[in-house]
Amino acid sequence: MTSPNRPLKAVPVRHYGRWAAAAAVLALAYLYATTVLASPNLEPATIGRYLFKDYVLDGVRTTLLLTALSMAFGIAGGILLAVMRLSANPVLRVVAAAFVWFFRGTPLLVQIVFFGFLGALIPRLTITVPFTDLVVFDQPTNAVMIGIVPAVLALSFNEMAYAAEIVRAGILAVDPGQTEAAYALGMTPALSMRRIVLPQAMRVIAPPMGNEVITMLKSTSLVSVIAGRDLMTAVQTVYAENYKVIPLLCVAAIWYLALVSALSVLQYFIERRFGRGQRAVGGVR
Amino acid sequence: MTAMIHAEGVRKTYGHLEVLRGIDLTVAPGEVCCLLGPSGSGKSTFLRCVNHLETVTAGQLRVDGELVGYRRRGEKLHELRPSEIAARRRDIGMVFQRFNLFPHLTALGNVMEAPVRVLGETRAAARERARALLDRVGLADKADAYPAMLSGGQQQRVAIARALAMRPKLMLFDEPTSALDPELVGEVLDVMRALAADGMTMLVVTHEMGFAREVADTVVFMDGGVVVESGTPAQVLGDPQHDRTRAFLAKVL
Ligand SMILES: Nc1ncnc2c1ncn2[C@@H]1O[C@H](COP(=O)(O)OP(=O)(O)OP(=O)(O)O)[C@@H](O)[C@H]1O
Numbered sequence: 269m270t271s272p273n274r275p276l277k278a279v280p281v282r283h284y285g286r287w288a289a290a291a292a293v294l295a296l297a298y299l300y301a302t303t304v305l306a307s308p309n310l311e312p313a314t315i316g317r318y319l320f321k322d323y324v325l326d327g328v329r330t331t332l333l334l335t336a337l338s339m340a341f342g343i344a345g346g347i348l349l350a351v352m353r354l355s356a357n358p359v360l361r362v363v364a365a366a367f368v369w370f371f372r373g374t375p376l377l378v379q380i381v382f383f384g385f386l387g388a389l390i391p392r393l394t395i396t397v398p399f400t401d402l403v404v405f406d407q408p409t410n411a412v413m414i415g416i417v418p419a420v421l422a423l424s425f426n427e428m429a430y431a432a433e434i435v436r437a438g439i440l441a442v443d444p445g446q447t448e449a450a451y452a453l454g455m456t457p458a459l460s461m462r463r464i465v466l467p468q469a470m471r472v473i474a475p476p477m478g479n480e481v482i483t484m485l486k487s488t489s490l491v492s493v494i495a496g497r498d499l500m501t502a503v504q505t506v507y508a509e510n511y512k513v514i515p516l517l518c519v520a521a522i523w524y525l526a527l528v529s530a531l532s533v534l535q536y537f538i539e540r541r542f543g544r545g546q547r548a549v550g551g552v553r
Numbered sequence: 554m555t556a557m558i559h560a561e562g563v564r565k566t567y568g569h570l571e572v573l574r575g576i577d578l579t580v581a582p583g584e585v586c587c588l589l590g591p592s593g594s595g596k597s598t599f600l601r602c603v604n605h606l607e608t609v610t611a612g613q614l615r616v617d618g619e620l621v622g623y624r625r626r627g628e629k630l631h632e633l634r635p636s637e638i639a640a641r642r643r644d645i646g647m648v649f650q651r652f653n654l655f656p657h658l659t660a661l662g663n664v665m666e667a668p669v670r671v672l673g674e675t676r677a678a679a680r681e682r683a684r685a686l687l688d689r690v691g692l693a694d695k696a697d698a699y700p701a702m703l704s705g706g707q708q709q710r711v712a713i714a715r716a717l718a719m720r721p722k723l724m725l726f727d728e729p730t731s732a733l734d735p736e737l738v739g740e741v742l743d744v745m746r747a748l749a750a751d752g753m754t755m756l757v758v759t760h761e762m763g764f765a766r767e768v769a770d771t772v773v774f775m776d777g778g779v780v781v782e783s784g785t786p787a788q789v790l791g792d793p794q795h796d797r798t799r800a801f802l803a804k805v806l
């Protein structure tokens with residue numbers, strides 16, 4: 269008989285299957301790494317030389333700026349579209365649905381090129397007050413679509429469509445009893461949405477939205493087709509001159525990987541913040 | 554004296570289903586009225602009509618003399634705008650069966666939210682009052698706890714404090730103790746009893762016969778969308794006149 273106070277001693281179960289699987293995976297990883305690293309075209313020294321060049325750093329900055337702006341507009345527009353789709357007004361519902369349908373249904377690359385050449389479709393951008401001759405805004409399209417503007421527009425519009433679906437799912441996941449409680453306290457529908465429903469929807473919205481940011485960071489590389497001045501455009505410009513394609517692609521890959529890793533850490537903390545009050549332990553601040 | 558609630562032939566239909574089929578009911582200021590009835594008899598629906606969470610299909614429903622959901626201008630009735638409906642609801646507190654506390658706010662935050670956002674009180678004033686209200690429901694030490702960390706009874710008491718923070722003239726309770734473990738029912742009923750003693754006008758849907766007998770001024774028995782009988786607790790619970798009332802009481806007592 270063992271004494272009741274002494275810890276139990278037992279031989280643990282041996283997981284031979286786990287050991288075998290781990291060994292097999294490690295062997296494959298080793299083969300892969302050695303094959304890639306053995307390539308004479310990798311040129312680690314070249315990678316190191318270009319990694320922190322000022323035009324590469326400029327590209328990184330533009331990539332971050334594109335990501336931040338497009339996500340900001342994308343989320344703001346997405347919330348608007350989601351609320352429109354859930355509204356009682358059939359016109360708003362249909363317009364929002366059509367917007368989502370179009371921008372989810374066409375490739376991002378097509379949208380980017382389209383915005384890059386918007387001047388060919390609409391030569392002048394004019395805003396007038398309807399039914400009057402009052403002109404609020406009138407400029408040639410090509411004078412407006414300069415720098416990163418077409419890139420931001422394309423990425424934002426595309427993101428709005430995806431963000432709308434994510435936000436809508438988040439809003440629908442909130443218990444209708446929450447809205448009733450808010451109404452019963454005298455809140456208007458708008459106040460209840462802003463103070464009660466959206467903050468709770470954030471818990472459902474945050475994880476997929478974090479993935480959207482990461483996807484967006486990498487999708488910005490597509491704007492290189494309209495000379496978007498981003499990281500990808502920067503390395504392409506260099507290897508078009510010196511033909512060091514592989515090392516420069518590695519430079520881009522290293523930067524994207526580093527930025528995505530940083531974003532993943534940020535994502536962890538943001539998700540934890542929006543989980544507030546959801547766990548029984550550790551929720552108090 | 555205007556009645557706090559005055560219902561005349563109130564009807565409510567969902568599609569082809571007529572849930573309320575002509576409710577006549579009056580609750581005077583300061584009165585505690587308990588609404589009894591079998592499941593599906595329309596008790597919740599009526600309660601939700603009172604603060605316009607549901608729209609009445611026909612009949613007249615007045616709260617403190619004002620028509621619920623409409624404004625009379627001359628001969629015509631005008632529907633209220635959403636902001637006007639919201640403004641009317643400020644004076645009517647509601648406590649739900651499933652508490653419906655805001656899970657992303659602490660107990661204190663739950664109580665403060667509407668006074669700050671709806672009434673425009675300063676945070677400092679609202680916080681002070683919220684603490685006093687939490688103290689009144691016996692939860693002064695739980696101010697910083699999130700709802701998920703509170704027991705059902707504690708959550709329901711926070712919900713009562715949250716409703717009281719708007720200084721309502723009428724409180725609606727929809728089976729406030731039905732989702733609670735038996736040992737937690739008492740603490741919520743104690744709070745409601747104290748509220749009644751303070752003179753609050755209350756319309757309470759409940760299956761707690763002891764509470765109805767002891768606290769209610771009137772007991773109303775509903776079945777099939779109509780009021781079958783109403784009167785003092787002694788009349789309705791002690792000497793029911795209708796077979797349906799007797800059959801219901803035999804089951805719950
Ligand atoms: N939104 C709705 N749409 C359709 N039918 C509804 C709706 N809300 C309630 N009902 C129906 O109305 C009837 C009365 O419901 P109500 O919730 O008022 O009953 P209750 O007396 O509160 O019952 P319980 O004791 O179960 O809470 C039920 O038959 C219910 O199915």
Ligand SMILES: [Mg+2]
Pocket residue numbers: 596597598727728
């Ligand atoms: Mg009910």
